[in-house]
Amino acid sequence: MIGTLSERIYFSIRIVKMGDWHQDLVIKNVSDEELDDVIDKVITYLQKTKIISTKKADNILNKDFGYCPGQNWDFVVRFPEEYHFLDLKTNGLEVRKGRTVFYVDGRDFKSIDCPNCGENNVECDWGELFNQWLKNPNLANLQCKKCGTLNSISEYKFEPKWVLSNLGFVFWNWPILKESFIEKLEKVTGKKIEKVEGKL
């Protein structure tokens, strides 16, 4: 049953309890004007289906409150027998609105691929580019060393998979979310969703 790398990481984390595990459903290319509307669509759907509760609590890792799991949380995860996450303090859904680097963990990047030609530009100064992007995304362009195309660092493909975007839904310590759930949220929002997962 335990197949993919992410599943193996997930299980090893659960066993040794190294830290809090997060699955981020990230939506790219949402304009500032659209943000609240997209958030509203997702939260309304999740509450109507009782995947999350209307209740909020101190259950995420920042000063804000997150949504509590709802009575149907187990419909959207692959391993409903992992219900003990309900006993954890950190088990909420956090809405991240505003430019965010959705990260995996402390591992180094294997590749940072050009969106145009796929060339690996991993030796770029990505730390500085991320900082630039957070300050002003229009000034965070990287020119590919092979094809010479200039693209925002947020358009490059990272391995491990990090995503730079202004909207994400972070599920703290939930069991692995089903692909069908993510596809459903793509229908609800009309947008492509990228999943980032990692630990603190």
Ligand SMILES: [Zn+2]
């Ligand atoms: Zn290129």
